[in-house]
Amino acid sequence: MSSPSTELASFRRMGIYEPFHSMSTWANNFKDNDSPNTGSSTVVQMDARLDNKSSEYVSPEPGEPSRNDHEANRANDKIQRRLAQNREAARKSRLRKKAYVQQLETSRLKLAQLEQELERARQQGLYIGGISDTNYLGMSATVNSGIAAFEMEYVHWVDEQHRQISELRNALQAHITDIELRILVKSGLNHYSNLFRMKADAAKVDVFYLISGMWRTSTERFFQWIGGFRPSELLNVVTPQLEPLTDQQIVDICNLRQSSQQAEDALSQGVDKLQQTLAQCMAAEPGGTGNYGSQMAAAMENLEALEGFVNQADHLRQQTLQHMSRVLTIRQAARGLLALGEYFHRLRALSSLWAARPREPA
Amino acid sequence: MDKVMRLASEKGVVIFSKSSCCLCYAVNILFQELGVRPLMYEIDQDPEGREMEKALMRLGCNAPVPAVFIAGKLIGSTNEVMSLHLSGSLIPQLKPYMQQTMS
Numbered sequence: 001m002s003s004p005s006t007e008l009a010s011f012r013r014m015g016i017y018e019p020f021h022s023m024s025t026w027a028n029n030f031k032d033n034d035s036p037n038t039g040s041s042t043v044v045q046m047d048a049r050l051d052n053k054s055s056e057y058v059s060p061e062p063g064e065p066s067r068n069d070h071e072a073n074r075a076n077d078k079i080q081r082r083l084a085q086n087r088e089a090a091r092k093s094r095l096r097k098k099a100y101v102q103q104l105e106t107s108r109l110k111l112a113q114l115e116q117e118l119e120r121a122r123q124q125g126l127y128i129g130g131i132s133d134t135n136y137l138g139m140s141a142t143v144n145s146g147i148a149a150f151e152m153e154y155v156h157w158v159d160e161q162h163r164q165i166s167e168l169r170n171a172l173q174a175h176i177t178d179i180e181l182r183i184l185v186k187s188g189l190n191h192y193s194n195l196f197r198m199k200a201d202a203a204k205v206d207v208f209y210l211i212s213g214m215w216r217t218s219t220e221r222f223f224q225w226i227g228g229f230r231p232s233e234l235l236n237v238v239t240p241q242l243e244p245l246t247d248q249q250i251v252d253i254c255n256l257r258q259s260s261q262q263a264e265d266a267l268s269q270g271v272d273k274l275q276q277t278l279a280q281c282m283a284a285e286p287g288g289t290g291n292y293g294s295q296m297a298a299a300m301e302n303l304e305a306l307e308g309f310v311n312q313a314d315h316l317r318q319q320t321l322q323h324m325s326r327v328l329t330i331r332q333a334a335r336g337l338l339a340l341g342e343y344f345h346r347l348r349a350l351s352s353l354w355a356a357r358p359r360e361p362a
Numbered sequence: 363m364d365k366v367m368r369l370a371s372e373k374g375v376v377i378f379s380k381s382s383c384c385l386c387y388a389v390n391i392l393f394q395e396l397g398v399r400p401l402m403y404e405i406d407q408d409p410e411g412r413e414m415e416k417a418l419m420r421l422g423c424n425a426p427v428p429a430v431f432i433a434g435k436l437i438g439s440t441n442e443v444m445s446l447h448l449s450g451s452l453i454p455q456l457k458p459y460m461q462q463t464m465s
Contacts, residue, residue, distance in 0.1 A: 259447045262395050270388025277384065301382060308385050308425075312440050319448045 117155055146205035153198055154215055157191070158348075164188055165341035168334055178330045185330060188337040192321055196314040199227065207307045217351035220344065226271060226313035231260040231320035234340060238324065241339040242332045252327040260320050267316070271309055278302045363417030365410060371434035374459035375400040378418060378429040381407060385440050386428040392443070396453060397460040400430075432456065 168184055203210050213221040223233065235257050245253070281299045325333045370376050375393060377400045379386030386402070393400050405411040405418075405427065415426040423429050423439050430437040432455050437443060446452040 255450055256448065259450065259452075262392060263444050263447055266388045266392035266395065269391045270384045273387045274384040277382070298382070302384075305382075305384050308440070309388075312385065312388075312444065315441055316444055316448070319445055323448050 117152075120155065147202065147209055150198060150202040150205070151215055154195075157195055157198065161191060161341060162345065164191060165338060165345065168338045168341070172331075172334055172338065181330050181334050185325065185333045185337060188334075188341075189321060189325060193318065196318050199314055200311060203227075203307045203310045207303075207310055210310055211306070217348045218354070219347045219351040223347075225264070226267060227310045228313060228317055229344075230264060231316050232257065232264060234317070234320055235260065235324070237343045238336040238339050241335050242328065245332075249327055253324075256320070256323055256327065260316065263316055267309060267312055271306075274302060274305055274309070363413060363420075366414055366417045366421075367434070369401075369403055370431040370436070373401040374398075374433060375456065376403060376431040377401070378403050378405055378414070378431075379427045380404055383427050389428045389430065389440055389443055392447070393456070396456055398456050399461060432459075 164184070164187060168188065171181060171184055199210060209215070210227045213224045213227070216224070220229075223229065225233075235253070239253060242249075278299060281295060281302065284295065324336060328336060366378070369378075375398050377386060377389060377393075379390075379402050381404045390400060390402055405414045408414060418426040418429045421429075421436055423436075424441075425439055428439055428443075430439070430443055437446070437455075443452065446455075
């Protein structure tokens with residue numbers, strides 16, 4: 001039977017005893033580095049048991065001198081028990097360490113993913129890196145975080161859009177049943193509804209940001225109408241892909257095209273009127289009382305109306321999508337959604353190409 | 363409110379609005395495009411404007427203006443008008459009130 005001190009030494013050699021201390025130090029370091037600004041997702045779920053320190057680890061007590069055989073056996077038993085406890089503690093410690101390392105690995109992957117997304121968002125010229133945009137100096141923290149949240153959500157939205165478009169393309173090529181196709185079409189339409197909901201929230205936070213289109217690519221911005229795509233643009237893109245159409249469908253689509261065009265015109269003229277009113281308000285000399293305050297108050301009222309226009313424009317987009325899908329067969333609706341998704345995808349790709357094009361040296 | 367309902371029945375198509383409201387202007391433009399000349403009643407120019415605003419909200423409008431009435435019946439605000447128009451259900455309701463086109 002080896003003496004307790006050699007037992008301790010052999011534990012040390014196995015590297016069990018020391019890492020207990022440094023592992024909890026690792027854990028603490030990691031906790032401190034987890035920035036409070038990362039908001040929603042906690043990168044590492046700390047295993048609470050890790051902090052429960054080595055209570056199971058029992059240092060072998062110095063052995064008691066044996067008086068007689070019986071006592072020697074008892075002491076031996078005690079030592080054996082302790083050794084077993086120590087082995088158990090060591091085993092548990094190894095398992096905890098393994099779990100911790102796995103969590104670190106997962107977090108590392110997640111971090112890499114987030115960095116990638118951030119980089120992509122920056123390349124699209126999104127707000128997150130846009131401290132250069134002087135409009136945002138002096139904006140309140142809530143506005144910034146609301147807009148940043150929207151941008152991140154939008155990046156996810158675009159990714160999900162790509163995935164759905166691929167799924168639609170495969171489904172149409174594979175000739176799946178109408179029932180299955182219906183599910184995909186429903187998801188596609190819901191996905192657009194999600195976008196409009198996100199935009200409504202963002203409009204409450206900062207309507208000018210939404211209207212600026214800075215959250216979209218430059219080519220998309222070129223075609224922009226009141227914070228998004230034109231409903232009539234949707235119809236122009238989609239309709240050629242839907243042949244053959246029944247006579248009734250042709251009539252319905254024609255009517256839809258006409259009514260959405262009329263609604264678009266009405267809203268456009270409303271926005272023009274808003275601009276005009278605001279300009280007149282700003283250009284006017286404040287009244288004899290030098291009432292700068294009331295002039296600004298009137299102007300503020302005008303600006304509040306802008307949110308209403310953005311909401312109406314999105315409502316129009318939503319309605320156009322819904323009505324189109326009602327006029328079409330499921331297969332046509334699927335082809336329509338695919339055409340629309342691919343169209344925007346190509347616009348975004350064009351934007352990247354354009355940004356990356358070789359330029360003449362100045 | 364009596365005044366609101368009375369005014370709403372004064373003409374075939376009545377839109378309660380405010381002078382500063384550009385969405386009201388947009389809805390008016392749409393109706394004119396469809397060949398209708400609505401009666402635009404600006405409640406902010408009316409001494410009982412506040413009362414009328416509350417009455418319109420009580421009738422179920424999200425925003426008091428624009429509040430569109432056809433044949434004395436509340437159709438709704440911009441949202442409802444746009445939805446109806448895209449579904450093709452607006453024009454049939456406006457038919458009786460469409461102006462003869464001037465030659």
